[in-house]
Amino acid sequence: MPRIPVLTIDGPSGSGKGTVSRAVAERLGWHYLDSGALYRAVGLAAAWEGIDLSDAGAVAQCAARTEIRFETQGAGEPHVIVNGKDATRQLRMETAGAAASAIAAHPPVRAALVDLQHRFRRAPGLVADGRDMGTVIFPDAPYKVFLTASAEERAKRRHKQLKEKGVSVNLDSLLHEIAARDERDAGRAVAPLKPAEDAVLLDSTGTPITEVIERVLSVLPEKLRQPRQD
Numbered sequence: 001m002p003r004i005p006v007l008t009i010d011g012p013s014g015s016g017k018g019t020v021s022r023a024v025a026e027r028l029g030w031h032y033l034d035s036g037a038l039y040r041a042v043g044l045a046a047a048w049e050g051i052d053l054s055d056a057g058a059v060a061q062c063a064a065r066t067e068i069r070f071e072t073q074g075a076g077e078p079h080v081i082v083n084g085k086d087a088t089r090q091l092r093m094e095t096a097g098a099a100a101s102a103i104a105a106h107p108p109v110r111a112a113l114v115d116l117q118h119r120f121r122r123a124p125g126l127v128a129d130g131r132d133m134g135t136v137i138f139p140d141a142p143y144k145v146f147l148t149a150s151a152e153e154r155a156k157r158r159h160k161q162l163k164e165k166g167v168s169v170n171l172d173s174l175l176h177e178i179a180a181r182d183e184r185d186a187g188r189a190v191a192p193l194k195p196a197e198d199a200v201l202l203d204s205t206g207t208p209i210t211e212v213i214e215r216v217l218s219v220l221p222e223k224l225r226q227p228r229q230d
Protein backbone atom coordinates (compact mmCIF):
# COMPACT_ATOMS: atom_id res chain seq x y z
CA MET A 1 0.00 0.00 0.00
CA PRO A 2 1.46 3.44 -0.86
CA ARG A 3 2.53 5.39 2.20
CA ILE A 4 0.83 8.66 3.12
CA PRO A 5 2.76 11.42 1.31
CA VAL A 6 4.90 13.86 3.30
CA LEU A 7 6.43 17.15 2.20
CA THR A 8 9.29 18.12 4.51
CA ILE A 9 10.43 21.74 4.79
CA ASP A 10 13.62 22.13 6.80
CA GLY A 11 15.74 25.22 7.28
CA PRO A 12 17.16 27.72 9.74
CA SER A 13 15.20 30.05 11.98
CA GLY A 14 13.31 32.79 10.12
CA SER A 15 13.73 31.23 6.68
CA GLY A 16 9.93 31.20 6.39
CA LYS A 17 9.33 27.47 6.96
CA GLY A 18 6.31 27.97 9.22
CA THR A 19 4.56 30.55 7.04
CA VAL A 20 5.19 28.61 3.85
CA SER A 21 4.36 25.20 5.36
CA ARG A 22 1.03 26.40 6.75
CA ALA A 23 0.05 27.98 3.41
CA VAL A 24 1.07 24.88 1.43
CA ALA A 25 -0.74 22.54 3.85
CA GLU A 26 -3.87 24.64 3.52
CA ARG A 27 -3.68 24.66 -0.29
CA LEU A 28 -3.26 20.88 -0.39
CA GLY A 29 -5.74 20.12 2.42
CA TRP A 30 -2.94 18.26 4.25
CA HIS A 31 -2.05 18.13 7.94
CA TYR A 32 0.73 20.33 9.30
CA LEU A 33 3.47 19.56 11.84
CA ASP A 34 5.38 22.46 13.44
CA SER A 35 8.12 20.36 15.03
CA GLY A 36 9.91 23.45 16.38
CA ALA A 37 6.85 24.18 18.53
CA LEU A 38 7.29 20.76 20.18
CA TYR A 39 10.89 21.57 21.19
CA ARG A 40 9.83 25.06 22.30
CA ALA A 41 6.99 23.57 24.38
CA VAL A 42 9.29 21.06 26.08
CA GLY A 43 11.84 23.82 26.85
CA LEU A 44 9.07 25.90 28.39
CA ALA A 45 7.56 23.03 30.37
CA ALA A 46 11.03 22.17 31.72
CA ALA A 47 11.58 25.81 32.72
CA TRP A 48 8.15 25.86 34.46
CA GLU A 49 9.25 22.80 36.45
CA GLY A 50 12.58 24.43 37.32
CA ILE A 51 14.54 21.72 35.49
CA ASP A 52 18.15 22.46 34.56
CA LEU A 53 18.04 22.57 30.74
CA SER A 54 21.50 20.98 30.53
CA ASP A 55 20.20 17.86 32.35
CA ALA A 56 19.38 15.66 29.32
CA GLY A 57 17.70 12.88 31.32
CA ALA A 58 15.45 15.20 33.34
CA VAL A 59 14.42 17.17 30.23
CA ALA A 60 13.70 13.92 28.33
CA GLN A 61 11.44 12.74 31.19
CA CYS A 62 9.73 16.10 31.10
CA ALA A 63 9.26 15.73 27.30
CA ALA A 64 7.60 12.34 27.82
CA ARG A 65 5.04 13.70 30.30
CA THR A 66 4.36 17.08 28.66
CA GLU A 67 0.99 17.32 26.92
CA ILE A 68 1.16 19.45 23.77
CA ARG A 69 -1.89 20.28 21.68
CA PHE A 70 -2.35 22.47 18.61
CA GLU A 71 -5.65 24.33 18.43
CA THR A 72 -6.91 26.17 15.36
CA GLN A 73 -8.62 29.38 16.46
CA GLY A 74 -9.70 31.23 13.31
CA ALA A 75 -7.07 32.40 10.82
CA GLY A 76 -3.35 32.55 11.51
CA GLU A 77 -0.98 30.35 13.47
CA PRO A 78 -2.55 27.53 15.46
CA HIS A 79 -2.45 28.06 19.24
CA VAL A 80 -0.13 25.80 21.20
CA ILE A 81 -1.51 24.46 24.47
CA VAL A 82 1.15 23.15 26.85
CA ASN A 83 -0.09 21.15 29.85
CA GLY A 84 -3.45 22.88 29.50
CA LYS A 85 -2.08 26.44 29.22
CA ASP A 86 -2.16 28.56 26.06
CA ALA A 87 1.57 29.25 25.61
CA THR A 88 1.40 30.55 22.01
CA ARG A 89 2.76 34.04 22.64
CA GLN A 90 5.47 32.94 25.07
CA LEU A 91 6.65 30.22 22.69
CA ARG A 92 7.29 32.69 19.86
CA MET A 93 9.81 34.69 21.94
CA GLU A 94 13.46 34.39 20.93
CA THR A 95 14.24 33.18 24.49
CA ALA A 96 11.91 30.17 23.90
CA GLY A 97 13.68 29.51 20.59
CA ALA A 98 17.08 29.57 22.32
CA ALA A 99 15.86 27.22 25.09
CA ALA A 100 14.39 24.88 22.44
CA SER A 101 17.67 24.89 20.55
CA ALA A 102 19.58 24.03 23.76
CA ILE A 103 17.38 21.09 24.79
CA ALA A 104 17.14 19.87 21.17
CA ALA A 105 20.84 18.99 21.29
CA HIS A 106 20.15 16.20 23.85
CA PRO A 107 19.68 12.82 22.08
CA PRO A 108 17.20 11.46 24.73
CA VAL A 109 15.00 14.54 24.29
CA ARG A 110 14.92 14.04 20.52
CA ALA A 111 14.15 10.34 21.02
CA ALA A 112 11.24 11.21 23.34
CA LEU A 113 9.58 13.25 20.56
CA VAL A 114 9.94 10.82 17.63
CA ASP A 115 6.67 8.85 18.02
CA LEU A 116 4.66 12.00 18.58
CA GLN A 117 6.00 13.46 15.30
CA HIS A 118 5.30 10.24 13.38
CA ARG A 119 1.67 10.34 14.56
CA PHE A 120 1.12 13.53 12.53
CA ARG A 121 1.44 11.47 9.33
CA ARG A 122 -2.23 11.06 8.53
CA ALA A 123 -4.20 10.91 5.27
CA PRO A 124 -4.36 12.66 2.90
CA GLY A 125 -0.82 13.97 3.59
CA LEU A 126 1.50 15.92 5.87
CA VAL A 127 3.60 19.05 5.54
CA ALA A 128 6.30 18.86 8.25
CA ASP A 129 8.57 21.78 9.13
CA GLY A 130 11.72 21.71 11.23
CA ARG A 131 15.41 20.93 11.11
CA ASP A 132 15.53 17.12 10.66
CA MET A 133 12.20 16.34 9.00
CA GLY A 134 13.78 15.18 5.73
CA THR A 135 16.91 13.62 7.26
CA VAL A 136 15.71 11.80 10.40
CA ILE A 137 11.97 11.89 11.12
CA PHE A 138 10.58 11.29 7.61
CA PRO A 139 13.62 10.13 5.57
CA ASP A 140 11.24 8.31 3.18
CA ALA A 141 9.26 11.49 2.43
CA PRO A 142 8.85 11.74 -1.33
CA TYR A 143 9.04 15.57 -1.35
CA LYS A 144 11.73 17.55 0.49
CA VAL A 145 12.65 21.20 0.54
CA PHE A 146 15.47 22.98 2.36
CA LEU A 147 14.53 26.65 2.73
CA THR A 148 17.16 29.27 3.52
CA ALA A 149 17.64 33.05 3.51
CA SER A 150 20.58 35.22 4.54
CA ALA A 151 20.98 35.72 8.30
CA GLU A 152 20.54 39.50 7.84
CA GLU A 153 17.23 39.07 6.05
CA ARG A 154 16.01 36.54 8.62
CA ALA A 155 16.84 38.93 11.46
CA LYS A 156 14.95 41.75 9.70
CA ARG A 157 11.93 39.49 9.18
CA ARG A 158 11.93 38.44 12.83
CA HIS A 159 12.34 42.08 13.92
CA LYS A 160 9.30 43.10 11.86
CA GLN A 161 7.29 40.12 13.09
CA LEU A 162 8.01 40.87 16.76
CA LYS A 163 7.35 44.60 16.27
CA GLU A 164 3.94 43.77 14.80
CA LYS A 165 3.25 41.73 17.94
CA GLY A 166 4.19 44.72 20.11
CA VAL A 167 7.50 43.21 21.22
CA SER A 168 10.43 45.63 21.02
CA VAL A 169 13.84 44.08 20.32
CA ASN A 170 17.13 45.32 18.98
CA LEU A 171 17.93 44.24 15.39
CA ASP A 172 21.63 43.64 16.12
CA SER A 173 20.91 41.43 19.11
CA LEU A 174 18.38 39.48 17.00
CA LEU A 175 21.03 38.94 14.31
CA HIS A 176 23.41 37.72 17.01
CA GLU A 177 20.80 35.32 18.45
CA ILE A 178 19.91 33.97 15.01
CA ALA A 179 23.58 33.35 14.16
CA ALA A 180 24.16 31.62 17.52
CA ARG A 181 21.07 29.42 17.00
CA ASP A 182 22.17 28.51 13.44
CA GLU A 183 25.56 27.49 14.77
CA ARG A 184 24.13 25.36 17.59
CA ASP A 185 21.45 23.70 15.39
CA ALA A 186 23.88 22.94 12.57
CA GLY A 187 26.80 22.01 14.80
CA ARG A 188 25.18 19.48 17.13
CA ALA A 189 26.12 15.82 16.89
CA VAL A 190 22.57 14.45 16.62
CA ALA A 191 20.13 15.34 13.82
CA PRO A 192 21.91 18.57 12.86
CA LEU A 193 20.31 21.18 10.65
CA LYS A 194 21.33 20.18 7.12
CA PRO A 195 19.62 19.51 3.83
CA ALA A 196 18.64 15.93 3.06
CA GLU A 197 20.59 14.64 0.08
CA ASP A 198 17.38 14.50 -1.94
CA ALA A 199 16.04 17.92 -0.87
CA VAL A 200 15.37 20.78 -3.26
CA LEU A 201 17.31 23.86 -2.04
CA LEU A 202 15.40 27.17 -2.05
CA ASP A 203 16.93 30.50 -1.05
CA SER A 204 14.11 32.91 -0.20
CA THR A 205 16.30 36.02 0.24
CA GLY A 206 14.51 38.88 -1.52
CA THR A 207 11.69 36.59 -2.73
CA PRO A 208 8.10 37.45 -1.75
CA ILE A 209 6.34 34.80 0.34
CA THR A 210 3.70 34.19 -2.35
CA GLU A 211 6.44 33.27 -4.83
CA VAL A 212 8.20 31.01 -2.30
CA ILE A 213 4.90 29.17 -1.75
CA GLU A 214 4.50 28.62 -5.51
CA ARG A 215 8.09 27.35 -5.79
CA VAL A 216 7.54 24.88 -2.96
CA LEU A 217 4.27 23.69 -4.53
CA SER A 218 6.09 23.14 -7.81
CA VAL A 219 8.14 20.40 -6.13
CA LEU A 220 4.94 18.30 -5.97
CA PRO A 221 3.45 16.49 -8.96
CA GLU A 222 0.67 18.36 -10.75
CA LYS A 223 -2.06 15.91 -9.63
CA LEU A 224 -1.42 16.66 -5.96
CA ARG A 225 -1.59 20.40 -6.55
CA GLN A 226 -5.18 20.27 -7.79
CA PRO A 227 -7.62 21.75 -5.23
CA ARG A 228 -9.48 18.92 -3.47
CA GLN A 229 -13.14 18.45 -4.43
CA ASP A 230 -14.46 17.26 -1.02
Ligand SMILES: Nc1ncnc2c1ncn2[C@@H]1O[C@H](COP(=O)(O)OP(=O)(O)OP(=O)(O)O)[C@@H](O)[C@H]1O
Pocket: 011, 012, 013, 014, 015, 016, 017, 018, 019, 020, 036, 097, 157, 158, 160, 161, 204, 207, 208, 209, 212
Ligand atom coordinates in the same frame (compact mmCIF):
# COMPACT_ATOMS: atom_id res chain seq x y z
N1 LIG B 1 9.94 35.27 1.72
C1 LIG B 1 9.66 36.09 2.73
N2 LIG B 1 9.73 37.43 2.58
C2 LIG B 1 9.43 38.27 3.59
N3 LIG B 1 9.06 37.87 4.83
C3 LIG B 1 8.98 36.55 5.04
C4 LIG B 1 9.27 35.60 4.02
N4 LIG B 1 9.10 34.35 4.54
C5 LIG B 1 8.73 34.53 5.82
N5 LIG B 1 8.64 35.84 6.13
C6 LIG B 1 8.29 36.42 7.42
O1 LIG B 1 9.36 36.12 8.29
C7 LIG B 1 8.88 35.86 9.60
C8 LIG B 1 9.43 34.50 10.05
O2 LIG B 1 8.83 33.51 9.25
P1 LIG B 1 8.50 32.08 9.84
O3 LIG B 1 8.02 32.19 11.24
O4 LIG B 1 7.63 31.40 8.85
O5 LIG B 1 9.96 31.44 9.83
P2 LIG B 1 10.44 30.05 10.40
O6 LIG B 1 11.50 29.57 9.47
O7 LIG B 1 9.28 29.15 10.62
O8 LIG B 1 11.09 30.47 11.78
P3 LIG B 1 11.30 29.60 13.09
O9 LIG B 1 12.17 28.45 12.69
O10 LIG B 1 12.04 30.47 14.04
O11 LIG B 1 9.97 29.18 13.59
C9 LIG B 1 7.35 35.93 9.52
O12 LIG B 1 6.93 37.21 9.98
C10 LIG B 1 7.05 35.79 8.03
O13 LIG B 1 5.88 36.47 7.65
Ligand SMILES: Nc1ccn([C@H]2C[C@H](O)[C@@H](COP(=O)(O)O)O2)c(=O)n1
Pocket: 013, 014, 035, 036, 037, 039, 040, 097, 100, 101, 104, 105, 129, 130, 131, 132, 133, 181, 185
Ligand atom coordinates in the same frame (compact mmCIF):
# COMPACT_ATOMS: atom_id res chain seq x y z
N1 LIG C 1 12.87 19.42 13.96
C1 LIG C 1 13.37 20.32 14.82
C2 LIG C 1 12.71 21.49 15.09
C3 LIG C 1 13.25 22.39 15.98
N2 LIG C 1 14.41 22.09 16.59
C4 LIG C 1 14.99 22.98 17.58
C5 LIG C 1 16.07 23.86 17.03
C6 LIG C 1 15.44 25.20 16.89
O1 LIG C 1 16.38 26.25 17.08
C7 LIG C 1 14.37 25.19 17.97
C8 LIG C 1 13.15 26.02 17.68
O2 LIG C 1 12.65 25.67 16.39
P1 LIG C 1 11.78 26.71 15.51
O3 LIG C 1 10.49 26.90 16.20
O4 LIG C 1 12.56 27.97 15.44
O5 LIG C 1 11.62 26.03 14.17
O6 LIG C 1 13.99 23.83 18.12
C9 LIG C 1 15.06 20.93 16.28
O7 LIG C 1 16.16 20.68 16.79
N3 LIG C 1 14.52 20.07 15.41
